[in-house]
Amino acid sequence: MVNTKDDAVNKKDIIYLLEKIAIYLELQGENPFKISAYRKAAQALETDPRSLSEIDDWSTIKGIGKGTQSVITDFLESGTSETLRQLQEEVPEGLIQLLDIQGLGGKKLARLYQELGIENKADLKLACENHKVAELKGFGKKSEEKILTGLLSLNEQPDRLPFDAVRGVRRSIETALANMAFVERFSIAGSMRRMRETVKDLDFIISTSAPNKVKEQLIKLDHVKDVIASGETKVSVVIEDQFDVSVDFRMVADEAFATTLHHFTGSKDHNVMLRQLAKSRGEKISEYGVENLATGETKTFKSEEDFFNHFDLYFIPPEVREAKGEFEHSSTFNRLVTLSDIKGDLHMHTTWSDGAQSIEEMARFAEAKGYEYIAITDHSKFLRVANGLNEKRLREQRQEIERVQNHFPNLKILAGVEMDILPDGSLDFDNAFLQELDYVIGAIHSSFNQTEEEIMTRLFTAMENPYIKHIAHPTGRIIGKRKGYHVNMEKLIKKAKETHTILELNANPKRFDLSSEWLKVCQEHGVKVTINTDAHSKDTLDFMAEGVGVARRGWLLKDTVVNTWPLAELEAYWKKKQE
């Protein structure tokens, strides 16, 4: 491919531009509907499946009109945006990060700028310390204190926390709620329920007929550092953990549980679309139910499913509620992969390399999960730090696997390896040896800083190898910590298709690699995916549930996920590589 205009400016750049303009307008105290028009335009682009070059008439996209179209054309033609440039002239750059302070929005910031000349953190801090802020109309002593503390904690932790960093807090809260008096039902909600890989906070919905009694218990939960709000229906606290985690609890009567759960699961954009739909039918959705505007009657629902059915929609799973076409496709979601579809786990470690359990133990736990097959895939010799296995030890391990196999008539244990793809592009074992193994994974664990070309050469070598069934954690990223190596995903997916190589969704919550976005692209290109836990201990075999959640977020149908297939079918697919 030669360089086209698409390479210079991509769709994401335009989306980012529109969102940035919205932020600046917010700081100018602009009409909120104008601001949201820019956000909607960005959203519309995000949802439109076409690439940049395939769109010729922008204004036919719903949400993009004359104004946003001219901003886009200007940007495409000149590479910059006059609209944004002007805004940047009028609004100081330093104000933007101040929007992250709790309780400070565009309007208040605009006034701080206009009336006190505040342009950045330092200005704001000084103004608070000199009590200038409290003197402003609409502000007061408490606002000033809040701004000051918000200011101090601004850089202490990232805006969004990695999924894995809040898993523990979620668990302990769920345990507490399960044992809490006056709690009838509860559920996680918010972006955690939607399986986003980073979250801003945790949301829980609780049904109770004694909200005050529950409230008293909530603010006394373990490790509560701060109580942000505690009203009749809403309690917000900050839990002290590895990071400070904000947790919102919503308490409702049981009949409103389903609608409240839906409401606080979001996404916000999904909710807006559904509310618009309701409105066009003469109804109004709130967390308390669906009101018929003609009769004033409010209908509640036993389940979210009933709620969707009321609008003549099939159930839309939480993972796909992102206003990215889920309403149009609601009839296909009953075919999304589920945990009960999973028949095996094709990536796990034992004490032979860096795992905590023996082969026999792993087999026992896998059998308890009802699996039909697993692959034991310890590291290969290159990975010394993980006690990687050489040819000799792998042959010994096969004997042990065969011994264990005799005790598990209903579970096929494949003798495999997670083989390193070496920095020079060669593989850790030759083909003569690889053909002795039942299952070979290709993986990169070294030289992360190589150029895209070097990385792609390594990956392509592995994919062209007839014995390598799948590529483990294809990008090598650790969410919130490490970007991963320089993979060109489009090329990787194309190559996977050509070579019948399966790509992994590594279900370790630190990784979720591939991401749901790329999984979707895989499926669109007919590339098969395997969801594996990469378990290093018995408990981490449970990552499968979260992996399936990420797969669902990527709209993966059961058929795309090869470890939902019976073993015979899987073996037939592997043969394609050797043809």
Added chain:
DNA sequence: GCCGTTTTCGGCCCGACTGTTTTCAGTCG
């Protein structure tokens, strides 16, 4: 700024909580 076979003007999703007010604006999700 966007949209429209009820509308080219007047709407635009809805409600809780807080702080500053004394009936409400701003923020948040």
